[in-house]
Every structure is written in structure tokens, then in C-alpha cells.
Amino acid sequence: MSGNPGNAAAPKRQRRRRPRDAEDGSAFPRVVTSRPRGADQVREVAMVPAEAMDIDAGTSSNAATGGVDGSYLSDTRFDQCAVSPLSLQGIKDAGYERLTRVQEATLPVILQGKDVLAKAKTGTGKTVAFLLPAIELLSTLPCSTSINLLVMLPTRELAYQVAVEARKLLKYHSSLGVQVVIGGTKLSQEQRSMRSTPCQILVATPGRLIDHLQNTPGFSARIKGVKVLVLDEADRLLDMGFRRDIEKIIAFIPKERQTLLFSATVPGEVREVSHLAMQKDYKFINTVQEGDEETHAQVNQMYMVAPLDLHFSILYGVLKKHIAEDAEYKVIIFCTTAMVTKLVAEILSQLKLNIREIHSRKSQSARTKVSDEFRKSKGLILVSSDVSARGVDYPDVSLVIQVGLPSDRQQYIHRLGRTGRKGKEGQGILLLAHWEKYFLSSVNDLSITETVAPPVNPSIQTEVKGAIRRVEIKTKESAYQAWLGYYNSNKTISRDKSRLVKLAEDFSQSMELEIVPAIPKLILRKMGLQNVPGLRSS
């Protein structure tokens, strides 16, 4: 390790605020000079530096047919590519034979040493697309204990998953290793393991990486060895929640490096700020075919609009129907906030459904346990906040339900992307109240169609109300406050504060509360709601 952390006195640990974790073509794709149609893409052109070159892999001959069998796979085999025998052996053991389309499109460009911004649909193998060429580069470097590959990503579950994928590819590269640094675990534990087995590949969430930069002796020297920087879920890492952390981290690592940005969604704003991380002449590789949607055609997307007071009953009805139709059901329900997630999980558990719960207020060990269990199981419903929205690869998810407003179009797409992975079929349902319908205009280019909510008969309603009444009052109070906070941070809904408060009261009534819970004055002031009638303060 460059610098000896064992001998250096550890500086006092600094406390800092950081965002909670939210909580594709032929081997030589065609280079296009103009962007394909679509209002979004037209906007992108205007904001991209002129030097950046776009590779529209979606229209290259191989990708245009969707690979040899119309799937997410290309017809190129790994053993036909310029990949080392050690990596090939690992790939073979992992069971991968052909490259996915995004892997085929990006591999030659990354191996040439170019900076790449790649867009490919969810569940199409982006992780291997950035790991494999980066590992190829690392395998040519002299043996060292510096960090040579830094993978940044927004959530802890995703960090573990990327490390697992890296270990598969590294199986025969005995001189290379991978380590994970994430929040929610003891810093000292990570410091110890980095000291005892310093690795060349580091997978990290931004906040924890900054903790190490500030508090782990020798770490900033080790990170000076970075040759490849990856921002997975790049648009999330470059949005306002994480951008400052990413800028800080980039300031610590060498300018002479290769940078790879990957995501299923690349809004114009991301291309606008991509210079923060990449060289001006980076390549934008887009494997979403011309005229195609950002979501998968094999995923049936529907929305339902119903009054808030019926949402729990409708949710129950949808789940019962899905379970009856599919014995191997595996469902993820996305909720707006951690505390609303807890509420929904508790209500559905009271209704005797097989429920697991995951969100940022759970301990990391509980999150890891639930995540591992859900990955392996069937016949299970995972109620989740956005900690599972991006990148997490749970196989065979049969249905994704999104209850209430997604934070934006990108989040809707990533959440939906937890089903329909690797060419499989899936279903998506978005459940909205009437006043949330405006969100639909942001996804109207996707194949999302209205469907009628299952009828809520009196007996279902009685059963659901009974379950809601059995949920602890404290859970409901926390959910009310979180709900208010979430919708208050939504520009459209919060424009009319009186209406917002009235809607929150409707939510409170849907939880069978007779009066709205009191909220601490300080929190009301922070929300800018201190004088709005209809709220109670404590």
C-alpha cells in the first residue's frame, strides 16, 4: 500500500452530512453524426460538447435485429474477442457464452482506452460491460497495492452485487482482488480489511468513500493509483443528491485515467455535466434502438388511478390476483419513502401475505439478509423504498408495483427494470391517485396503458381496514410525516400548500386515523409548513 496506514496516527474522524442512499450493436458499432429522432434526443444534441462522438449501437446491423435470437444477447462469443485467457475462463465458469448487446458495443471502444458514456436497457449486462475491459487493463499493470479501478454506485446492495460479479471475472486472476466500502458498516472494520488485504478494485458508495479519504490513513495515496473510474447509475450519481460528493472524489484521483459512465437512463442534463468526469472526446454509446422505448417490450406496463382511501385495498386485490395466477410469484412494491414502506409492509403482513421489507432505516445486516433471501426465493413480496430501484439484479421478478408518485421518469424506468431482466417477461403496475395523474405525461412515450383496478368489495375492505387498525400508531405517525415531506419536496404538488395538507389528511384517513398526527414544530418549519391550517404541531 502506498503510505503505511498501520504506522500513521489516524486523524480524528470528521462528521459530515451526506445524502442517505435513496432512500449496446456489432463489435465495431456504426458511428453516427446526428442523433436519432425523439424530442429527448434532440435536446441531448444541443447540450453535448461538439467533441463528443456518438455511437448509435442500436442501429448497427447486429443490434438492429436484437442479436441472433431477438434477445438481449448479441451473436458474438466471448472467445471471439480480444480478452485474456484468465478472464475467458472466469466468464465460462459464470455461464456466459455470448456478449450481451451493450457488452458487444462497448468492449472494443473501452479496450481502445476511450472514455465512454453508455446507455442500455435495464438488466442487459452493463456490469460485465464495464468490469471486463477494466479488468483486462488492470491485468496488464505491474503488481501493486494501489487502487486501480474505482467503481462508484449509489446504493449498498448494488455495491455488494457488483463485487460479486467482479469476483466471478477475477476467479483466475490470482493477483487481483476486490473490496467494498459502503455506509452502514463500521469504518474501522473496512479500514482493517483494506490494511490486511489491499485490493486493486474498490467498489464504493460516495459518502463512505469520502469518509475513507478523510479518515483512513494512506487511503488518499492509494486512490492516486486509479486508472479507471466507473460511475454506475451515472445519472443518479451526477444528480444534485450526489454530485458534490462525486466532484470531491474526482478531485482526489488522477486526471490521466479512463472514465466509464453507465446507466439505463441518460437524460440531457447528464450529458451536460458529463465533462465533470469525462474527457471532452468521450464516446456516447446508445444501445437503445432508434425509435425504441427505454423500457422492455416484453414487460406489460399498466397504470391504475383510484382514490387514495382505496389504495391499500386495491394493492391487496392486485396481489391476491397475481398470487392466484402465478404460484412462483416474486413481487416488488415500491413506496415513496422508507417510513411509508414500513407502513405498507406492516399492513400487508397483517393480511398474512409473505412480506419482506427493505429501506434505509433498516440496519445494513437486515438489508443484506432480506436482499439475499429475496434473490434466492420465490413466493415472496418485497416492499421497498428506492434502495432497490436501481441496478439490483433479483432474478425472475414477476411483478413490480409502484405506489404513489415515482420521483421522476428515470426512477419509474429503473424501478420497472427490476422485472423483465435478461429478456424475461414481466409486469408493471403504477398505482396513482387522481391528483398524481399529471406524472403520466412524463412517461407517455412508453407503452404504459390504463387498466381498471380490481373491484374492492365490502368484505375485502373490511379485511383491509381491520389490518390497518392493527398497525401500530407510531408507524402511521411516521408514515404521515414522511408522506408529507415527500410530497412537499415535489415541485408540482407543493405549489399549493393548503391542498398538500388536505391531501396529507386524506392519506392519514386512509390509515384509519381520525385526526392527523402532530408534527414537531421544528420539522414543520423546515418544511415551510408552519402556518398552514390543517396541520397539528407538537
Ligand SMILES: Nc1ncnc2c1ncn2[C@@H]1O[C@H](COP(=O)(O)OP(=O)(O)OP(=O)(O)O)[C@@H](O)[C@H]1O
Ligand atoms: N454475457 C452474458 N450472458 C448471460 N448473462 C449475462 C451476461 N452478462 C451479464 N449477465 C447477467 O445478466 C444479468 C443482468 O446484468 P446486470 O445486472 O449487469 O444488468 P444491468 O444492465 O446493469 O441492469 P440495471 O440497468 O438494472 O443496472 C445479471 O444476472 C448478469 O449476471
